[in-house]
Amino acid sequence: MTEVKGPVKEEVKLKPTKKDKEAEKAAADQAKNDLIDQRTEDWRNKAARGYQEHQHCSICGRAIHLGKKYCSMECKNKYEGVAKKQKKNQNLQCIIMSAVMPVIMIIMLTMSGGH
Numbered sequence: 001m002t003e004v005k006g007p008v009k010e011e012v013k014l015k016p017t018k019k020d021k022e023a024e025k026a027a028a029d030q031a032k033n034d035l036i037d038q039r040t041e042d043w044r045n046k047a048a049r050g051y052q053e054h055q056h057c058s059i060c061g062r063a064i065h066l067g068k069k070y071c072s073m074e075c076k077n078k079y080e081g082v083a084k085k086q087k088k089n090q091n092l093q094c095i096i097m098s099a100v101m102p103v104i105m106i107i108m109l110t111m112s113g114g115h
């Protein structure tokens with residue numbers, strides 16, 4: 001019993017002296033670095049993906065997936081409503097302008113002609 005314990009203890013004592021400590025440290029360091037690398041890579045990938053692939057909602061400015069224009073139906077409806085209004089306004093402005101412009105021209109002509 002005691003004879004068996006002796007060499008086993010020595011072996012156990014020998015193991016964590018240099019090689020194993022260094023190996024453990026190296027392994028731990030590598031594991032740490034790997035974890036950090038993975039994290040940073042994930043972070044970088046996410047950041048890169050985020051910068052490359054995300055867009056902002058045209059209405060509220062929230063980040064959305066590429067290919068989508070709006071974050072929700074609400075914003076889509078809002079945007080379409082705004083666009084329709086803008087188109088209506090533009091048409092109205094065009095009509096008003098085309099109606100007012102000749103009037104102004106006539107007024108200017110008559111004013112310059114009166115003198």
Ligand SMILES: [Zn+2]
Pocket residue numbers: 057058059060061062070071072075
């Ligand atoms: Zn939105």
